Amino acid sequence: MDKLLIAKSEPLWNTDKRIISLIGGFIVLLFALPHFGLNSFYLHLMIMIFMHAVMAQSWNVIAGFSGQISLGHGAFFGIGAYATSFLYVQYGISPWISIFLGMIVSGIAAVLIGIPMLRLSGHYFAIATLLIGISFQIIFQRWEWVGAASGVWVPMTSEDSLLALQFHSSKMPYYYIFLVFFIITFYLVWLLSRSKLGYRLRAVRDDPQAALSLCINVSNYKIIAYVISAMIMAPMGSLFAQYILIIDPDRVFNIEISIIVLLITVLGGIGNVWGPIVGAAILIPISEYSRIYLGGTGGAVDLILYGLILMLICIFRPEGLISFFPKNILERKKQR
Amino acid sequence: MTTEIILQAVVTGLMMGLIYALIAAGLSLIFGLMDIVNFAHGEHLMLSMFSSFWLWSLFGLDPIFSIPITILLMAFCGVLTHYFLIRYILKAKMLIQICATFGLSIFIRSIAQFLWTPDFRNIDKPFLEGRLEISGMFIGQPQLVASLICLVAFILLYLFVTRTETGLALQATAQDRHAAEILGIPSDKMFAIGWAIGLGCVGVAGGMMANYFFIFTDVGINFALFAFVAVALGGFGSIIGCLYAGIIIGLVESLGGLLIDPSFKLLYVFAIYLLVVIFRPQGLFGRY
Numbered sequence: 001m002d003k004l005l006i007a008k009s010e011p012l013w014n015t016d017k018r019i020i021s022l023i024g025g026f027i028v029l030l031f032a033l034p035h036f037g038l039n040s041f042y043l044h045l046m047i048m049i050f051m052h053a054v055m056a057q058s059w060n061v062i063a064g065f066s067g068q069i070s071l072g073h074g075a076f077f078g079i080g081a082y083a084t085s086f087l088y089v090q091y092g093i094s095p096w097i098s099i100f101l102g103m104i105v106s107g108i109a110a111v112l113i114g115i116p117m118l119r120l121s122g123h124y125f126a127i128a129t130l131l132i133g134i135s136f137q138i139i140f141q142r143w144e145w146v147g148a149a150s151g152v153w154v155p156m157t158s159e160d161s162l163l164a165l166q167f168h169s170s171k172m173p174y175y176y177i178f179l180v181f182f183i184i185t186f187y188l189v190w191l192l193s194r195s196k197l198g199y200r201l202r203a204v205r206d207d208p209q210a211a212l213s214l215c216i217n218v219s220n221y222k223i224i225a226y227v228i229s230a231m232i233m234a235p236m237g238s239l240f241a242q243y244i245l246i247i248d249p250d251r252v253f254n255i256e257i258s259i260i261v262l263l264i265t266v267l268g269g270i271g272n273v274w275g276p277i278v279g280a281a282i283l284i285p286i287s288e289y290s291r292i293y294l295g296g297t298g299g300a301v302d303l304i305l306y307g308l309i310l311m312l313i314c315i316f317r318p319e320g321l322i323s324f325f326p327k328n329i330l331e332r333k334k335q336r
Numbered sequence: 337m338t339t340e341i342i343l344q345a346v347v348t349g350l351m352m353g354l355i356y357a358l359i360a361a362g363l364s365l366i367f368g369l370m371d372i373v374n375f376a377h378g379e380h381l382m383l384s385m386f387s388s389f390w391l392w393s394l395f396g397l398d399p400i401f402s403i404p405i406t407i408l409l410m411a412f413c414g415v416l417t418h419y420f421l422i423r424y425i426l427k428a429k430m431l432i433q434i435c436a437t438f439g440l441s442i443f444i445r446s447i448a449q450f451l452w453t454p455d456f457r458n459i460d461k462p463f464l465e466g467r468l469e470i471s472g473m474f475i476g477q478p479q480l481v482a483s484l485i486c487l488v489a490f491i492l493l494y495l496f497v498t499r500t501e502t503g504l505a506l507q508a509t510a511q512d513r514h515a516a517e518i519l520g521i522p523s524d525k526m527f528a529i530g531w532a533i534g535l536g537c538v539g540v541a542g543g544m545m546a547n548y549f550f551i552f553t554d555v556g557i558n559f560a561l562f563a564f565v566a567v568a569l570g571g572f573g574s575i576i577g578c579l580y581a582g583i584i585i586g587l588v589e590s591l592g593g594l595l596i597d598p599s600f601k602l603l604y605v606f607a608i609y610l611l612v613v614i615f616r617p618q619g620l621f622g623r624y
Contacts, residue, residue: 069434116614122430123373123572124613127564131606134561142599259442266435304450307443314436315424 030179034172043171047243049284050182051236055257056264056276057189058232063262064271065198066225067205068118069126072133074257076106076230078140080237081252085152088164095165099238103231110230111223118222121208130258137253151248154241165242174243181239185232190273192228201225202271263306267313269320278321283309340472345594346587347473351483353586355541358486359559360566360578361493362537368573369510369530372422372433376441377563378556380535382448384410384542385551389457392546398463400481403543410539414531422527448553457551464547482544489540493533494575506530510573558602562589565609571619580620584608 034043055077063069083102087093093101117128141149160167167173192198200221203211208218241247260283268279283306290302317323363377374380387409391402399406417440425436464478497503508516509526517523549555566585570577585605592604612619 063431067431069431071438116610120613120617123367123434124568124617126434127373127568128610128613131561131565131609135603135606138600138602259438262435262438266432270431301446301450303442303446307439307441307446310439311421311436311443314428314432314439315421318428318432 027183031176034175040171043175045285045288047171047174047178048288049280050178051240052260052264052284053276053280054182054185055233055236056261056268056279057185057273058229058236059261060265060270060273060276061189061192061232062225062229064265064275065193065201065205066222068121068222068226069262070129070226070229071126071258071262072129072131072136072255073229073233073261074253074255075133075136076110076233077237077240077257078136078249078253079106079109080234081241081247082140082146082152082237083234084165084238085154085241085247086146088154089152094163095238095242096163099235102234102238106230106234107227110227114223114226118219118226130255133253133255133258137249137255140249140253147248149249151246151251152241154245154247156245165239166245174239178239181235186273186277189232193273197221197224205271260306263310265320267309267320269322272320272322274325275320275322282321341594342591344473345590347475348479349587349590350583351475351479351586352590353583354483354486354490354579355545355582356559356562356566356585357579357582358490358493358537358541360563360570360582361490361575362534363560363563364567364570364573364575364578365493365497365506365537366530366534367567368575369506370422370426370527372425372437373564374534375434375437375560376417376444377538378558378560379441379444379448380410380413380538380556381542381559382551382553382556383413383444384535384539385546385549385555386448386452387539388543388546389459389551392459392462399459399543399546400463403485403540406543407536407539410535410542411532414533414535415528417535418528418531422531423524426527445553445556452553454553458549459546459551462547476548478544478547482541482547485544486541489537490579493537496533497575502529506533561602562605565605567619568609569612569619574619577619 033046038046055073058076059070059073062073080099080102083105084095084098087098087101088095113129113132117125117132120128140146146152154166156168157164157166160169160173162173165177200211200216201224203214203216204218204221211221212218237252241252264279264283265276266279267283268277269275286305287302290305294301313320359377359381363374366372366374384406387406388399388402391397391405392399397405421436421440425433428436462478464481467474467476468480469475495503497506505516505521506526506529508519509521509523509530513523516526562585566578566581568581569584570579570581585608588604588608589601593601596604
């Protein structure tokens, strides 16, 4: 009983002061970074890193925390992208509002997909989500109302407009918007990972039978994780759509989106809040640079590297690159 | 719509279904043996089609004669896959296993794209060409031969697995790896054999399809998806289930395309998968 009380009174928030200041310093650095004279290519690189880190984090919530491998996560990205562009073009709704509409639609889609699908486990679920991801692409390619295969073109505003989320003179505003979303998402997922919900999700992942015997409703928790995950994914699609201003099914419902989130998370460290940052910070520059230097050859050199990296990680470091970091930084310090 | 058109669709679906069945049998065999879903199955199919193509283009060997070579090449490829990748992830978590074969699929596909560019190729003037007309129905000769050879290969596979000593050893390993090892069946070798046979099946299907299908680097994706569906429909690990499932899928694809809307062919097949796994997770002929 005593031990139980001690365990209960042990603060979940106990993180080393140095680490808090380290993270704080890092955030300040990220905010200051554009003022060090980054050209637009580096800004773009950073934006892509933020975006993919958040997308990978979204995948991490469903795959890392609750253990369900979704291979069709690109669907929620596409829903988000279509929500903002389509609503803006058709009804003139500001992207700021439709980001949240996209999140809600995405969440509803996740419930509708999740209720039947999450009863499946393992390979069945993985293949089912793969098929659903492709189905979304096929449906949107042929859906006339949303522009079918040619997609949606967002008309450009004549000058920078915060309301329309369009900035043409500089990439700096996009940088800050993505950065803020990145920080908020990571903070929320960090909270989630330390909350009761987070621990229950991991219980569901590690031993569904035992979790069930502790009155944890396994399928409900899986659905909750799926919805959270979908709602993290959707805003990234929305912001991406406003960033490139033209979307089509081949771009935003592409199976490659579902693949890259998996790659980043597995490379960085699955089930770990920090994994997606590490993964994105390594993979995205590889992809962008190989596209610049080797892209002209017509081959998919970055994908060759991705495939190789993924296999090597699976063979030698299944916990991801984050496992190279000393453990005491990552986990809360043991109380003595 | 006359009955002839429907009959035509049925025959086309049947012929496609036999090919799906053989591809799925390879997947099912590997899954049944070691609980690993080969997400690179479509890429292996693509490789076998390219093998057929290059044998034709470099040495002038017609696909129908180069089939034994393609089978050997694919079997070798399977053994390589086992020894260089699968062996290391046998005891890993399922997530890692999925990611590893997924990584393999990305790797093979992009290497192929790098080497051969994403161009479409086809075999010019193959040995089998033209079509037969049987009471108003047109049946492509290469398709017919392909489906018949796939059926023969399927029967041979079934006989191999159920009648020969190696096949029984395979089954024993699939049922209980450790018990089989105690009885002196080397499981590592069995896994390698399983991969060789599984990809050998793909080699037959790919080699035959090279006759009449466009050959390009993404060709395998849809076939692999159909193979997943067939395996789930037939029951994971059941070889004979694959035959029925493959035929069902072929029929659904072809009749759905004819009766509803051809541009959503994939969706009908996907819908079957979802319905089956939700209402009957063990599949139609599953042993679980």
